[in-house]
Every structure is written in structure tokens, then in C-alpha cells.
Amino acid sequence: MFRVASDTLNSRVPEGPLQQKWDTHRFGMKLVNPSNKRKFTVIVVGTGLAGGSACASLAELGYNVKAFCFQDTPRRAHSIAAQGGINAAKNYQNDGDSIWRLFYDTLKGGDYRAREANVYRLAQVSNNIIDQCVAQGVPFAREYGGTLANRSFGGAQVSRTFYCRGQTGQQLLLGAYQSMMRQVGTGKVKLFPRREMLELVVVDGLARGIVVRNLVTGQMETHTADAVVLCTGGYGNVYYLSTMAKGSNVTAAWRCHRRGALFANPCYTQIHPTCIPVSGDYQSKLTLMSESLRNDGRVWVPKEQGDKRAPADIPDDQRDYYLERRYPSFGNLAPRDISSRAAKERCDAGFGVGESGLAVFLDFRDAIKRDGEDVIRKKYGNLLHMYNKITAEDPYKAPMRIFPAVHYTMGGLWVDYNLMSNLPGLYVLGEANFSDHGANRLGASALMQGLSDGYFVLPYTIGDHLATAKLPKVPDDHPACLQARNDAHDRVTKLLNVRGRRSVDSFHRELGLLMWEHCGMARNQAGLTGVVSKIRDLREQYWKDLRVLGSGESLNQSLERAGRVADFMEFAELLAIDALHREESCGGHFREEYQTSDGEADRNDAQFSYVGAWEFNGAGEQPTLHKEPLIFENVKPSTRSYK
Amino acid sequence: MSSHFLNLTLRVWRQAGPDKKGAFRDYRLDGVSTHMSFLEMLDVLNEQLMQQGEEPVAFDHDCREGICGTCSLMINGQAHGPDRATTTCQLHMRRFKDGETITIEPWRATSFPVLRDLVVDRSAFDRIIQAGGFVSINTGNAPDGNAVLVPGARQEIAMDGAACIGCGACVAACKNASAMLFVAAKVSQLAILPQGHPERASRVISMVAQMDKEGFGSCTNTSECEAACPAEVSVAHIARLNREYLKAAMFADA
Numbered sequence: 033m034f035r036v037a038s039d040t041l042n043s044r045v046p047e048g049p050l051q052q053k054w055d056t057h058r059f060g061m062k063l064v065n066p067s068n069k070r071k072f073t074v075i076v077v078g079t080g081l082a083g084g085s086a087c088a089s090l091a092e093l094g095y096n097v098k099a100f101c102f103q104d105t106p107r108r109a110h111s112i113a114a115q116g117g118i119n120a121a122k123n124y125q126n127d128g129d130s131i132w133r134l135f136y137d138t139l140k141g142g143d144y145r146a147r148e149a150n151v152y153r154l155a156q157v158s159n160n161i162i163d164q165c166v167a168q169g170v171p172f173a174r175e176y177g178g179t180l181a182n183r184s185f186g187g188a189q190v191s192r193t194f195y196c197r198g199q200t201g202q203q204l205l206l207g208a209y210q211s212m213m214r215q216v217g218t219g220k221v222k223l224f225p226r227r228e229m230l231e232l233v234v235v236d237g238l239a240r241g242i243v244v245r246n247l248v249t250g251q252m253e254t255h256t257a258d259a260v261v262l263c264t265g266g267y268g269n270v271y272y273l274s275t276m277a278k279g280s281n282v283t284a285a286w287r288c289h290r291r292g293a294l295f296a297n298p299c300y301t302q303i304h305p306t307c308i309p310v311s312g313d314y315q316s317k318l319t320l321m322s323e324s325l326r327n328d329g330r331v332w333v334p335k336e337q338g339d340k341r342a343p344a345d346i347p348d349d350q351r352d353y354y355l356e357r358r359y360p361s362f363g364n365l366a367p368r369d370i371s372s373r374a375a376k377e378r379c380d381a382g383f384g385v386g387e388s389g390l391a392v393f394l395d396f397r398d399a400i401k402r403d404g405e406d407v408i409r410k411k412y413g414n415l416l417h418m419y420n421k422i423t424a425e426d427p428y429k430a431p432m433r434i435f436p437a438v439h440y441t442m443g444g445l446w447v448d449y450n451l452m453s454n455l456p457g458l459y460v461l462g463e464a465n466f467s468d469h470g471a472n473r474l475g476a477s478a479l480m481q482g483l484s485d486g487y488f489v490l491p492y493t494i495g496d497h498l499a500t501a502k503l504p505k506v507p508d509d510h511p512a513c514l515q516a517r518n519d520a521h522d523r524v525t526k527l528l529n530v531r532g533r534r535s536v537d538s539f540h541r542e543l544g545l546l547m548w549e550h551c552g553m554a555r556n557q558a559g560l561t562g563v564v565s566k567i568r569d570l571r572e573q574y575w576k577d578l579r580v581l582g583s584g585e586s587l588n589q590s591l592e593r594a595g596r597v598a599d600f601m602e603f604a605e606l607l608a609i610d611a612l613h614r615e616e617s618c619g620g621h622f623r624e625e626y627q628t629s630d631g632e633a634d635r636n637d638a639q640f641s642y643v644g645a646w647e648f649n650g651a652g653e654q655p656t657l658h659k660e661p662l663i664f665e666n667v668k669p670s671t672r673s674y675k
Numbered sequence: 676m677s678s679h680f681l682n683l684t685l686r687v688w689r690q691a692g693p694d695k696k697g698a699f700r701d702y703r704l705d706g707v708s709t710h711m712s713f714l715e716m717l718d719v720l721n722e723q724l725m726q727q728g729e730e731p732v733a734f735d736h737d738c739r740e741g742i743c744g745t746c747s748l749m750i751n752g753q754a755h756g757p758d759r760a761t762t763t764c765q766l767h768m769r770r771f772k773d774g775e776t777i778t779i780e781p782w783r784a785t786s787f788p789v790l791r792d793l794v795v796d797r798s799a800f801d802r803i804i805q806a807g808g809f810v811s812i813n814t815g816n817a818p819d820g821n822a823v824l825v826p827g828a829r830q831e832i833a834m835d836g837a838a839c840i841g842c843g844a845c846v847a848a849c850k851n852a853s854a855m856l857f858v859a860a861k862v863s864q865l866a867i868l869p870q871g872h873p874e875r876a877s878r879v880i881s882m883v884a885q886m887d888k889e890g891f892g893s894c895t896n897t898s899e900c901e902a903a904c905p906a907e908v909s910v911a912h913i914a915r916l917n918r919e920y921l922k923a924a925m926f927a928d929a
Contacts, residue, residue: 178824
């Protein structure tokens, strides 16, 4: 099903003690002098936390930036939906936090499948991020006296999460967006909204441009530059139903993959334990209820199978607070992968609640009794309001019903320590890369990574490339540009010309169900082997029976979706192959064959302590696996325990 | 809560492009579950249209959790529909009755031109932020987060303004198509927080000038904007905007 390359990938992690790597490296990198910076142009695709912060920081340094997003404005990128918070090792609470502890928690939380040096750097710059955001006017929650407030999140025993009510992502994104818009005003950033990247332009082995479709006019546009930075988020919508925005897609990353960029660890997908359950087959997306709710909410199911009494009528001694029972030291704040699997285990065993039996309770009764309804409303008001809007139930009166849903993807394009892919000049930031979260991401760490990459890592590392690479000007009519533009144009025409019977959404739903069924919270060899051929069949049908009305020369939302789903159809196969090849359980990747006697993940460090980065050899062709061995010099991988 | 089903008539604004003439079209849609969100109902309509060979209705949407500000729609004449503090994507069909006719239009404002069907161009908002809706701080210059204290209660008021999702409902709901609530939300947030103080005067002058340049109307003082705002941004922020503007316009060192 796949080939294995004999080489190993070079992560370019600098030598020296862990604490000094980033400092040493920053000194070692070439600089671009201030007057030369204005000679370089950088393309940034995607304007979420990673892209927005990168645009602002690069433009402040003097580079010319061209920013692209498919939304109508950069402020709408899906980072905006992050609710709970952002981690930093400030230790403002005096509760024993440190850079080392944040590093350790993140590495352990990722089930020892992340690169040590990247994670340490992330923890190092976490404090600068908070300072930067505060200075931008991000209204983080504060104590009465005016100091910054913190709350706890899963996988940690210290309070290190900074937050803005239940809308932290929104506030951080608006901070980055505003800094970026300031640079639009100075002319250093040129903004291209409602554009979708359809091809990467590679010239002499270097990433030098992109082809985008103008989503309003349908025109194909070619843009060239000295480097391309991809900040295009995760691929969770391969499951159709997820907490991602409807527009989130893998297309930009997949197009780069098809041009030679390696795709790493696609099977590491995060299923978030607390989402609102599915209510019908018309369902278009799932809604997350922030992990922060588990600070005060207690998760339970009835002790009796199929107990249909109203939750209030079930006395305490007939409730199973299964997270507190199984993981007494972390309790309701056990990490996401573990909490999700525990919910699945209870539901599979017949203890689930609600009409479908695919839900567990998240109960605020005790917290309301302890702190009063007002305190709970102040902390979580907007989330509980949203729950009420969707379900028509009052979470202040009855426990919420929740179930796991696809939420985040740890895998992504492979990058080295400089966040550059194996294609020189192509940088990948934020959720779109694979680097910092291993096989499972801890809560409040995605915002940290996006902003770390954009504000504090890329601005240093991109200079080294620009200062050392040979970058002759690429004209718009360069053969590589024309080729990429033709490819993009042909694909659009091909999608419109299938003229079958089925809608894009019907195919997408079918693909999503296959993936959820066989490549979701639990996976096994038979299911994965079977799903690979099912995906191929579905893809074949797609190109025979798809129906997209309208033309390519106007705003055509079905056509936009059709292109994205076509790429998901190819990508899904790689995800399944990666899951099949990884014969161990780690983090969000749970193989039923590899579990301990008490149902925990059974990791296999002897054979699988590596990053699996895949090379594209053609759609439906066997991909080639390249390995980057994971070397742990500072922390000895242990069995993850939250008991 | 158990679901039941509605049979509806949808009166939808169709317009093929920015320069094309638009018109209402009536569509029948049967068997709509009351558990559906309003946008899921439109998904079902679009599936039906596709099967009939008619191009689907274009509408803006993305996160479908009420935070990105992409979705819009005038529903029976109300921005984001009948529910308070609710975006269209969070509006559910249980709010409607069997047999009802629902009129669906794009935002109505000259400064938000229609691109197609229910999709409008809201880039005027970006240009207003670009004019001054920021704190001029380059990456790397920030002092410690706790170096400047902001009392919790003040911060909460700033957050009330910062909660704006930039959807444009305030403009659509206003008979003058005024953008005062949008501008006020940002001016107010950055006027309250000490980080915004150095540019306090220049910010409000530039943002208001850009707002006027974009063709948004004057404030009517009728608070339709607040009633329509899904993020519950209060008109008290408009009062603060007016104070900030007056101070900045009258005193050189305000």
C-alpha cells in the first residue's frame, strides 16, 4: 500500500543544550539588512492567528506582504471560533509553573510524538505572546485589582490559561487582524480577500508563487514572490461533520503536497470530548463546547444501562462520574483524547444518554450550588447561551448533553525547525503544519502555536532563506506560472463538465461517514484496509456523477466546495494509509489492536518513535514514507498516565 | 425536545451579479425539521434546487457557531431574524410556524453592495479598521502583561465592545444605514484600555472620517442597531464614541 524511503529527514534542529538552541540558532541565522527587506515580497495564504500575525510582523520588519484568504475579510478565519484560552508559562498564579513545565506537559500531552526542540521553543515564547497581545489591547480577563486572570485546562495541574470570556480566539485574532490592517494602511500588506489558492508555483525547486481563483469573478490570478507562507489551518472537514468552519479545507496544503511537499502524520486527528451531539441527518456541522467548561462541570452517565429518567431524578449514588472514577488525579480535566475515548467506551457499553444514546452529561449542578448561577454565567455565559440556542434546553437547570467530535488536526505539512517544508521557500505555520502537538494537542495550545509561529518564529527564520537563496525575479508568464495556471483552470473546467446527478454535499457526507466510521476515535486493520478501497470507489464515482451548476466565471459556491471535496477525496486515502501503517496507539490515534488491559493506548516507541512524512506519487498511487526519527535528549518518554 | 416538521414558502432575493437586476423568487420547501438551523434549511433548499436544475442560492456563512460574523440575511425584515442576540446561523426553525412564508433578503445598505443573491461586500468595515482601529505596537516591543493594570470592571466594559463580530447587522437594521455601532465598539474598547490611549484622539477622528467616506449614514438615535446586534453591543458605546470625538475635535491635546 506504500513504499518506504531509505533516507531519514533532517529536522535541522540546532546543536547544544535545549534551553539555548533557539538563542544560538537566532544568532547563527543570516540577517537581511533593513534597507534590503523592502526588496523582498512574501506571500501569506490564510489570515488566522498564524497568518495574521505573520503578515503584521513581516510587514513591520519592512518586507512586502501579499495576504490571501477565501473569506470576505481576514477577520473571519476560523481561529476566531477558539473559545477557551491560550497557555503561557507566566506562573502569575505562583502555582509551580515554568517554561520547563509547559514544555513537559505539552510533550507528554502529545504522547511523545512531537519534536522536543520545537515544543521547548513554543514554551519559551509563550510569555512574549501574552505581552504582545495585551499591548495590542486584547481584553484578557482580569482580577478586580487589574492583574491578568488565569484558568485551568485539560492535561495540566497548574492554572496557566489566559482567556477573554468564552471567545479568546476571537480577541486574539482581532488583535492580529488589527495589527495587519495597520500595515495594509501603510501599504506594506496588500490584501486579497475572497481568493482561494489552487496551485503552488515552483521554480528551480523553490516555492515562488501561487495561483488563486478570485471567488467573486472566477478569474485565475497568478502571484509571484520570494517565499510562500501557508497558514491554511487543519483538515478536520475530511470527516464532513466537525467543529471546523464550513469553508475550512485541505486544498492549499494538498496542492503543495502534490507539488512535492511532504505531508506528515495525517492520522493524528483530535476528537474533542465536549461537543453538542448530532440531531439529524441534515446536520451541517458540530458545535464545540469549550473544554474550560470541565473546570466546573462534572461528566457523568447513569450507572444503570438505558436509564431514561430525567437527569435530576437520578440520585448521586446511581450516577457514574466515570472520568473522576478512572482518572482521580486529573478527573474531569483529563486530556481530550482520553476523555473522548472514555465517553465512547461508556456509550458503546450502552450507558449513553439522550434520544440516540450517543451522549453523556456535563453537569453544572454542583458548581451552581457552590458558586451561584451568576458566577457560572460570568465565566461561561456565551457558551451556555449557544447551547441553549441549538438545543432549546437550559443548561442552568438540566445537565448538558455532549459527545466527542472532530475538532483539530495535529498532522500537517512537514516542516523543519525553521518551519520550512522540504520545498525550499515554502513555510507552513499553525495548524497547517505538523510540528508541535505530536499525537494529541492539549487545550489552549493551538492559539499559542499559531501566534508563536507568526509573531516570533517565522520573522527570524524566513530572513535566513531570503538572505541565502538565489531568487531571480519570476515573471507572471514564466512557464511554471503558466503551467500552474492552466492546471488550476483545467480542474475547474473538469469539475463543471462532469454533469452527473449528485450534489457535492452528498458526496462529502458519504466520505465523512466512511472516515468517522473507520478512521475516527477507534481504528483497526480490517476497517482501515477496507476504507482505503471504499474511498477510491467513492472518488471514482465523484468524477462520474458530480453535478455542479453555474459557471466558473462568477461567484459559484458549489464549485468552490467541489474543488475542496475533490482534494479531500484524495487526502482521505493518505490519512487512512497513515493510520494503517502506524501499528500502535498514541494520542488521538487509537488502534484497537494496540491497547493495554485497562483500555489505554499502547504506544510502541521501539518501532514508531518517528514522524511519518508522506511523498505524493500520483492520485491512487502508492505514497512513499519518509521518516524523521524523534530523538528525546531531555525527557524520557514514559507511559502517559493521568490516574 | 422532540422535533416536528414544517411546510414553508421561501421568498428569496435572487440576483445574478453586482450589476444585474434582482428579484424575489418563491420556493416551496416541505418537511423542514424544527431542529434544523436556518442555514441548514437553506442547505436543504439548495439541494432541492440543484436537483431541479436551478442554481443554488448564494449566501455567506462559515463557522456556523455565531462568532465569525460571516452570515447575514434579513429574515422577514429583521437582521439575523427574530431572536435577540442571535446570528442567522444560530437561529433554529423551531422559531417558525407551519405554513409560514419567510422573506429572505441580503443586507440592505448602499455601502454593502450585493455581489450575488444574498452575498454582500462588507469590505468598508475593513477600511474603517485600517484607518485607525488598532494600537500601533510592533511585534517585540511589548512590556510585561501585568505591567499596566486594568481594573476587572473596566476591562469588562472594553470586552463588551470588543465582542463585536463585524457582521454588519447594525448597518442593515438602521434606516440610515449607519455604521456608528460598529465604529463605536472598537473606539470604545481602545479608549477604555490604557494600551489604546496614546492614539485615542487620532483614532476616533480617522475612523469616523473613513466611516463617512464609505457612505454610511448618520446615527438615528433609535437603537435599532443594538436590538439587532447578535453580540449585544450596547449603544452606550455610541455615547462614548461621541464624547471621544468631541474631545478629540475640540482639544488639540485631548
